[in-house]
Amino acid sequence: MLPDDLYSKLAEGAESTKAASAMESLSEKTPLKIGDTVYKLDVSKIPYLAAFVKFQRLSRPGDDLDLVHGDIALFDVALKGLESGYRQCFRCLRGNISQYHTLCETYDFLRVDVLRGQSIDTIFADLKACKTDYKFDYQRPRAVKGDKTQARDAAFRLLFLIIRGKFSDEKKDPAKVYNAVLFIVSHSATFKPATRFVV
Structure with missing residues (x-):
């Protein structure tokens, strides 16, 4: 060679x-x-x-x-989600749920791995990344801000999982999805109204 x-x-x-x-x-x-x-x-x-x-x-x-x-249906929105983070999809489409179905079909057609092999547990952990955490420096607590962008991207992955994904455990996973949806709905400081409504 x-x-x-x-x-x-x-x-x-x-x-x-x-x-x-x-x-x-x-x-x-x-x-x-x-x-x-x-x-x-x-x-x-x-x-x-x-x-x-x-x-x-x-x-x-x-x-x-x-x-x-x-x-390709909604290609401009799908491209924005790929380039700037999936949270941008919520900003582009607002509350029209049928368009989210079309967008998820477009991602499947383009063979984009939206979930990246993540399970509902991993997505839920990413959603919780928005919470403020506390670390101790010299015996004093210091607040560390959460990562809202990671949580907002995870919200779209959750929506994609609900619309297009397959669950590994049909008994436990729906309860985990329900808890993840409640988490998004109850954290209005992180998730905008359009995101909470659609999820």
Whole structure:
């Protein structure tokens, strides 16, 4: 195996260089038209679009492609959630519950791992990250503020789990979800009205 930069100097390595450059460019911002809007995307975060771009580039090597994909429902909201945190979805959609179902379907279509393998217990622990904690410095308690952004992102993961997820224990998990929902509803200082209403 030679380093990738040497393949460009060798004539017989030209084809493998094209494939390697197609893979490297996936991590860069790729211009992609979805519906009527052109986005500059880091498609490596979106498995479906990464596969789409890779297929388009490998099927027509050497062409300067204008990558065009059909319309994807609520893609702009899904992208904002990926780039700035899932809490942004609550700010964009407000209280329309049917749109949250559509958004969760879009994340599934794009093959985005919203839950990242988290169980209801892990999500609940992230929700509790908003609480103020106390640490002792030199025998004196010091307040440490909670992480509200982590808790708000966890609220969307909980909603995604409720709408699209599968529970491992059909008897215990619904009770845990109920407690998590009560936690969100009762912490109005952390969770905005739209979040509490939808969850």
